Amino acid sequence: xxxxxxxxxxxxxxxxxxAGKQVSATFSDNPIVYxxxxxxxxxxxxxxxxxxxxAADPEGGNIGSFHGGDIAxxxxxxxxGYFQALGINALWITAPYEQIHGWVVGGKQQFRHYAYHGYxxxxxxxxxxxxxTREELREMIATAHxxxxxxxxxxxxxxxxxxxxxxxxxxxxxxxxxxxxxATLRDYHSYLDYNNFEFRQWWGPDWVRAGLPGYPDxxxxxxxxxxxxxxxFRTESGKAVGLPPILQRKADTRAVALPGASVRDxxxxxxxxxxxxxxxxxxxxxxxxxxxxxxxxxxxxxxTDALADWKxxxxxxxxxDAPFWMTGEAWGHGPERSGWHDAGFDSMIxxxxxxxxxxxxxxLDGVYRQYATLLGKRxxxxxxxxxxxxxxxxxxxxxxxxQLKHGLSALLLAPGGVQLFYGDESGRQPGAAPIGxxxxxxxxxxxxxxxxxxTLAHARKLGQFRLxxxxxxxxxxxxxxxxPYAFARVTQDDAxxxxxxxxxxxxxxxxxxxxDGAPLRDAYTNQTYIVKDGAVAVNAGxxxxxxxxxx
Numbered sequence: 001x002x003x004x005x006x007x008x009x010x011x012x013x014x015x016x017x018x019a020g021k022q023v024s025a026t027f028s029d030n031p032i033v034y035x036x037x038x039x040x041x042x043x044x045x046x047x048x049x050x051x052x053x054x055a056a057d058p059e060g061g062n063i064g065s066f067h068g069g070d071i072a073x074x075x076x077x078x079x080x081g082y083f084q085a086l087g088i089n090a091l092w093i094t095a096p097y098e099q100i101h102g103w104v105v106g107g108k109q110q111f112r113h114y115a116y117h118g119y120x121x122x123x124x125x126x127x128x129x130x131x132x133t134r135e136e137l138r139e140m141i142a143t144a145h146x147x148x149x150x151x152x153x154x155x156x157x158x159x160x161x162x163x164x165x166x167x168x169x170x171x172x173x174x175x176x177x178x179x180x181x182x183a184t185l186r187d188y189h190s191y192l193d194y195n196n197f198e199f200r201q202w203w204g205p206d207w208v209r210a211g212l213p214g215y216p217d218x219x220x221x222x223x224x225x226x227x228x229x230x231x232x233f234r235t236e237s238g239k240a241v242g243l244p245p246i247l248q249r250k251a252d253t254r255a256v257a258l259p260g261a262s263v264r265d266x267x268x269x270x271x272x273x274x275x276x277x278x279x280x281x282x283x284x285x286x287x288x289x290x291x292x293x294x295x296x297x298x299x300x301x302x303x304t305d306a307l308a309d310w311k312x313x314x315x316x317x318x319x320x321d322a323p324f325w326m327t328g329e330a331w332g333h334g335p336e337r338s339g340w341h342d343a344g345f346d347s348m349i350x351x352x353x354x355x356x357x358x359x360x361x362x363x364l365d366g367v368y369r370q371y372a373t374l375l376g377k378r379x380x381x382x383x384x385x386x387x388x389x390x391x392x393x394x395x396x397x398x399x400x401x402x403q404l405k406h407g408l409s410a411l412l413l414a415p416g417g418v419q420l421f422y423g424d425e426s427g428r429q430p431g432a433a434p435i436g437x438x439x440x441x442x443x444x445x446x447x448x449x450x451x452x453x454x455t456l457a458h459a460r461k462l463g464q465f466r467l468x469x470x471x472x473x474x475x476x477x478x479x480x481x482x483x484p485y486a487f488a489r490v491t492q493d494d495a496x497x498x499x500x501x502x503x504x505x506x507x508x509x510x511x512x513x514x515x516d517g518a519p520l521r522d523a524y525t526n527q528t529y530i531v532k533d534g535a536v537a538v539n540a541g542x543x544x545x546x547x548x549x550x551x
Contacts, residue, residue: 093152288329501543
């Protein structure tokens with residue numbers, strides 16, 4: 001099946017070269033982002049599956065264990081043309097830097113929860129061995145860039161990882177009771193001496209708020225609270241600090257003391273170094289509202305300088321001269337412009353769309369009109385803002401599997417930037433949903449051996465059409481017809497008409513969008529038409545995606 005998917009992907013990429021006219025646009029005009037939870041996506045190197053002694057958790061159903069996905073697996077799919085066939089122009093991957101080595105108690109004492117998702121950092125300067133090597137990362141980014149696909153890292157400024165038993169033992173932080181190696185889900189915390197002031201040998205009280213002996217407690221506001229009991233980086237502090245104690249005793253760290261540097265300075269420096277060394281094109285920032293805007297602005301400035309430096313040194317590997325790009329997750333953020341757009345973010349993740357994508361097309365036309373109006377509105381010299389909409393997320397839920405073709409149509413025809421969650425295009429089924437952590441169900445392994453072929457073909461047609469037409473992301477929205485529903489999206493340089501979920505003969509009015517005599521192509525069925533008397537008589541084969549044919 002994997003060979004079949006690869007062959008089909010290559011054929012689709014070739015076919016797109018003969019399709020409608022590609023309209024020139026920058027990435028920021030039309031972001032089409034694919035989010036892969038790297039560990040759950042594709043296993044390119046089984047030899048790294050159990051790094052640092054990480055093990056399977058059959059008793060817990062392997063819900064929170066590492067499944068084997070890695071950077072090499074992403075490279076394999078890049079080389080197979082998988083992302084090109086979907087019209088993707090950016091890959092968002094989970095943080096590849098080193099995470100805590102062990103597990104913590106997951107759910108209601110139901111599973112061993114490892115940091116497979118990349119949100120529990122141990123060392124921001126080294127690759128996590130489960131993800132692969134620096135050489136593998138370099139190859140992946142170079143392969144993506146050669147296809148015009150940007151690479152975005154998921155990054156966290158708010159917190160490092162929990163104080164887990166394995167990491168504390170490996171780096172000799174003397175706060176564990178004898179026998180901790182045999183800890184189970186039920187007695188895990190009994191092996192941690194939470195009254196021990198030697199916890200100062202972990203991150204240290206100058207670095208984090210943790211509520212442990214000698215550490216400050218978490219605050220009462222968004223910026224200083226301990227989110228989910230995680231240690232909270234003191235990014236607001238201007239105090240000069242040395243390396244955290246745990247990194248001082250970590251022999252393989254690349255971190256060095258930075259004279260006069262604050263916690264913020266270190267984190268910004270470490271993250272920008274990935275950009276400077278590898279040419280990372282952008283960040284998706286986690287837990288944005290829990291970090292003060294000044295830190296995000298500092299990160300954006302440093303990463304922008306780092307990417308410009310990398311491009312100057314690697315002119316043959318860069319896609320273009322576009323600046324560093326950032327999107328952010330501030331829980332509950334909608335399509336409106338907010339102060340976060342002035343804090344270093346080109347785009348903010350749009351939590352509004354998932355709840356509305358399942359509506360009928362009359363309802364969705366109202367959503368499209370609202371989004372197009374908001375994204376086109378500018379007050380004074382206020383810069384244009386953008387959003388990143390999705391239908392499924394690792395933090396919320398999966399879009400109903402039986403309605404995926406509808407959801408994909410709704411998403412890939414929406415104004416603004418869009419984010420496709422891995423497996424939405426192939427019908428990946430949810431995993432187990434443990435009580436208290438139901439979001440784990442959204443992160444099942446990619447269904448390479450059992451894709452829904454019809455859904456995948458649908459996603460590919462929509463994605464490649466979107467990639468050619470920035471009007472879908474940035475155009476004026478025009479309602480055309482209600483039965484069947486049809487709309488146009490128009491910019492000065494581009495115009496499209498879409499009729500989602502349509503079948504059979506349709507007399508479609510195109511006046512004001514396409515002129516009489518204009519040659520058109522339906523990108524969904526590859527049928528061609530000529531505009532006559534302001535209309536075309538189309539034969540819909542599931543969806544109509546009208547574009548001008550290339551001259």
